[in-house]
Amino acid sequence: MNDWFPLWLSLRVSVIATACAGVLGVALAYLLAKWRSRWAAVVEAIFTLPIVLPPTVLGYYLLTLLGTRSVLGGAWQSTFGSPLVFTESGAVVAATVSALPFVIRAARAAMSNVDARVEESARVMGLSEWKVARVVTLPLAARGIGAGVALGFARALGDFGATVMVAGNIPGQTQTLPVAVYDAVQAGDDATARTGSLVLGAIAVVVLVFVTQVFARRR
Amino acid sequence: MAQLVEHHLAKVRVAGSNPVVRSIRVVLRATLSRRLALVSASIAVAATLAAGCGNETRYDAVVAAASDTRDAFAEIATLAANQSDVRIGFVFGSSGMLREQLLAGAPYDVYVSANSAFVDEVVAAGFGDASTRDGFAVGRLAIISAVDDPLPGNASQLADYSRIVIANPAHAPYGVAAREVLQTLGLFGDVEDRLVLADNVADAVRIVQAGEADIGIVALSLVVNEPHLVVDEALHQPIQQTLVITTRGSSNAAARAFVDALQSTEGRVILQRYGFTVMS
Numbered sequence: 001m002n003d004w005f006p007l008w009l010s011l012r013v014s015v016i017a018t019a020c021a022g023v024l025g026v027a028l029a030y031l032l033a034k035w036r037s038r039w040a041a042v043v044e045a046i047f048t049l050p051i052v053l054p055p056t057v058l059g060y061y062l063l064t065l066l067g068t069r070s071v072l073g074g075a076w077q078s079t080f081g082s083p084l085v086f087t088e089s090g091a092v093v094a095a096t097v098s099a100l101p102f103v104i105r106a107a108r109a110a111m112s113n114v115d116a117r118v119e120e121s122a123r124v125m126g127l128s129e130w131k132v133a134r135v136v137t138l139p140l141a142a143r144g145i146g147a148g149v150a151l152g153f154a155r156a157l158g159d160f161g162a163t164v165m166v167a168g169n170i171p172g173q174t175q176t177l178p179v180a181v182y183d184a185v186q187a188g189d190d191a192t193a194r195t196g197s198l199v200l201g202a203i204a205v206v207v208l209v210f211v212t213q214v215f216a217r218r219r
Numbered sequence: 220m221a222q223l224v225e226h227h228l229a230k231v232r233v234a235g236s237n238p239v240v241r242s243i244r245v246v247l248r249a250t251l252s253r254r255l256a257l258v259s260a261s262i263a264v265a266a267t268l269a270a271g272c273g274n275e276t277r278y279d280a281v282v283a284a285a286s287d288t289r290d291a292f293a294e295i296a297t298l299a300a301n302q303s304d305v306r307i308g309f310v311f312g313s314s315g316m317l318r319e320q321l322l323a324g325a326p327y328d329v330y331v332s333a334n335s336a337f338v339d340e341v342v343a344a345g346f347g348d349a350s351t352r353d354g355f356a357v358g359r360l361a362i363i364s365a366v367d368d369p370l371p372g373n374a375s376q377l378a379d380y381s382r383i384v385i386a387n388p389a390h391a392p393y394g395v396a397a398r399e400v401l402q403t404l405g406l407f408g409d410v411e412d413r414l415v416l417a418d419n420v421a422d423a424v425r426i427v428q429a430g431e432a433d434i435g436i437v438a439l440s441l442v443v444n445e446p447h448l449v450v451d452e453a454l455h456q457p458i459q460q461t462l463v464i465t466t467r468g469s470s471n472a473a474a475r476a477f478v479d480a481l482q483s484t485e486g487r488v489i490l491q492r493y494g495f496t497v498m499s
Contacts, residue, residue, distance in 0.1 A: 068324035083324040168325055171308040172278045186311070186421050187289060188428070 005172060006180035007199060013088065013176060014156035017095035021156070022149045024096075025103025029145075030133060032104070033111035044108065048101045055098070055161025062094060062166045091167035091174050098159045099152030106151065110144020111137055150211045154204055278308030279473030283321065284331035285460070286311040286421035287358055287393060287438035291493040292331075298489065299480035305473040313419035315390025321346050321465065328468025329477060333358055333392035333420075335461035342463060351464040355481060356495035358458035360396055360450035361439035363424065368433045370448050377434065378406045384415040384423045384432035392458055393420040397436035399455035439494035449494075460495065 028047065032040050050058050066073045068083045076084040084090050114137050122136045123129075138145070160178040167174035169183055177196050184192035284292055289311050296307040310317065310325075314332040321327055321341055330347065332338050335354055341347040362377070364370050371377060386394035394416070401407040415431070417423035420438045427435035439449060462481070468474035480486050487497045 063323060073324075083326075085323055086320065086325040168320055169310055169312075170281055170326070171310070173281070173308075173326070183311075186286070186419075186425060188425060 003171075006175050006177040006196070009088070009091075009175070010157055010177040013091045013095050014099075014153055017092050017099055017156040018149060018153040020092070020096045021099040021103050021152050025100050025148065025152070026107050026138075026145055028100075029104045029107035029111060030137070032108045033137075044104065047104050050098050050162075051101045051105075055159065056165060058097065059094065059162035059165025062097065062162060066090070066093065066166065085166055086168045086170065086174060088167070088174060091163050091176060094162040094166040095156035095159050098162055099156040102152040102155055103145070103148040106148025107141065107145045110141035110148075113144070114140045146214065147211050150207055154207045157203060157207075158200065277306070279305040280328040280468065280471050280477055281308045281310060281326065282329040282331065282474075282477060283310045283312070283317045283325070283327035284329075285314045285317070285333035285392065286419040287333055287440050288331055288460070289421055289441065290443075291440055291490055291495065294489045295477070295481050295486055298483070298485055299477045302480050302483070303473070303476035305476045307473065307477050311419070311421060313386065313391035313394075315392075316419070319390075326467060327465055328471045328474035329462060329464055331460065331462045333458050333460055334395075335459040337392075338461045338463045341465075345466065347463040347465055348469040349463075351469070351478065352461065353463075353478075353482065354459050354461045354498065356460040356490050356497050358393070358460055359439040359452065359494050359496065360393070360400065360436055360455065360458070361442050361447040361494070362434060362436055362450060363427050363442050363445060363447050364434045365427055365430045365432065367430065370446055371434070374400060374448070374450055374454065375404050375406070377401065377404070377436070378409050380433040381413060382415055382432040382434075383410055383413055384417055384426045384435040384437075386420040386423050386437075387416040387418065389416075391417075391419050393423075393436075393438050396455040396458050400436060400450055403454045443492070443494050 032044050035043075053061075063085060064070065066076070066084050068074065068077060068085065073084055084093065118140065119132050119136050122132045127135065158178055159176075160182065163174075163176055164179050164182070167176075169175055169179050171183075175183065177200055181193050181196040181200070184190075184196065282292070289309075292309060296309070299305055299307055310320075310327065312320075314334050314337050317325075317327070317330060318332065318337045318341055321330055322344055330338065330341055332341075338347065338352055342349045342352060362371060362374065364380070368380065371379065377383060385397035386392075388394035388398045398407065401410060415426060417426055421441060423435050423437045424441045426432050427437070436450065439447065462478065464474050464478060481490075490497050
């Protein structure tokens with residue numbers, strides 16, 4: 001493999017996407033964990049869709065939602081002067097949406113598992129809701145949140161279907177490593193396909209070991 | 220372990236006194252900050268990696284081209300680099316898919332289609348510079364077979380094979396032409412259930428070469444250096460290769476340089492070597 005741009009692009013896109021998905025996901029998960037209504041389950045299911053939908057379908061939805069002919073895409077274009085689709089920002093959006101449900105599900109479960117009595121006692125001691133969340137709920141759910149974020153990163157790094165639909169396969173601009181592997185296979189370039197796949201596999205193993213070692217509950 | 224202790228502490232002294240609250244908070248803060256430090260350290264490492272080794276690959280122009288041109292255009296890009304010192308990046312796919320991407324705002328400087336009607340649609344939608352439209356070559360079909368399967372003696376023996384791959388006629392011009400060949404030969408009804416539809420014509424070649432199908436009707440330009448059987452042009456509509464510089468690419472000198480290289484005498488020789496019929 002003589003061009004490493006796809007790897008650096010993949011890392012950059014997935015790091016930014018993980019940061020976005022982490023912040024958004026933890027906030028949404030907190031609201032879902034506190035919202036005592038059956039509608040919470042419906043909302044959570046909607047945010048879980050990206051796991052269930054085929055990535056190409058997700059990409060198609062995003063392309064329809066964010067394309068230059070859509071309201072959101074048009075607003076982005078008039079604000080920033082260039083379209084959102086077929087750019088690195090588009091790749092970040094695709095990766096963020098793919099990673100988000102992993103963060104939300106893990107974080108929501110972890111927050112729901114925090115003993116309500118601990119939070120209650122903090123409240124009794126006069127802490128504000130915001131303080132309770134920051135000092136009690138989030139720290140006690142940290143392992144679950146961390147595991148969700150790590151899995152979200154792995155998902156963002158590995159995304160192919162949504163990225164290729166929303167950001168395309170433009171060498172030097174939006175060709176991430178998974179897309180470059182696909183392109184290499186199409187071109188009969190086995191060496192690049194092999195190297196790219198091995199690198200992606202290695203990163204996945206590192207992330208998974210990291211998750212199990214750091215975030216899994218030790219006894 | 221620490222969490223377990225805190226947990227029980229909290230249980231025992233639900234409405235505990237202030238010192239207990241303070242100690243809980245201290246322990247919790249410490250836990251939080253260790254995690255935070257770990258997470259932010261790993262993010263920092265990754266971000267440094269990503270930023271530090273930034274954008275070494277930049278292309279002066281991006282050419283979105285029908286996948287039958289992949290091999291020939293690699294040489295045309297070298298020619299353009301020699302003639303005008305420009306770096307050309309390619310996006311290969313089926314002509315129909317690339318048209319959809321262009322209409323959705325993809326930043327392509329040149330569009331090369333295996334179907335001239337697609338180019339006209341792009342121009343009509345305001346995405347192409349009509350003055351640069353050029354039907355520069357005609358593509359040919361060829362039949363290839365998997366390693367274990369012998370090539371047929373002629374196209375009418377296509378039905379003797381169990382799995383036949385063509386590009387997807389829904390969006391790939393070579394797929395349309397391949398289907399026309401089967402229809403003209405009266406074989407389509409017989410083989411319809413055994414057709415494998417590839418994303419694009421380059422993918423069709425890959426599928427045969429991987430042995431996943433026995434035989435394929437593909438672009439001659441992708442298999443000139445391998446055993447193949449050229450398909451009689453009379454069996455299908457001409458596959459008119461047509462290019463246009465996009466509206467966005469019309470101000471890009473590198474896009475013009477690529478088209479100039481393609482249209483130059485040397486460029487035409489390259490195209491002919493890959494089996495394209497070049498207009499005079």
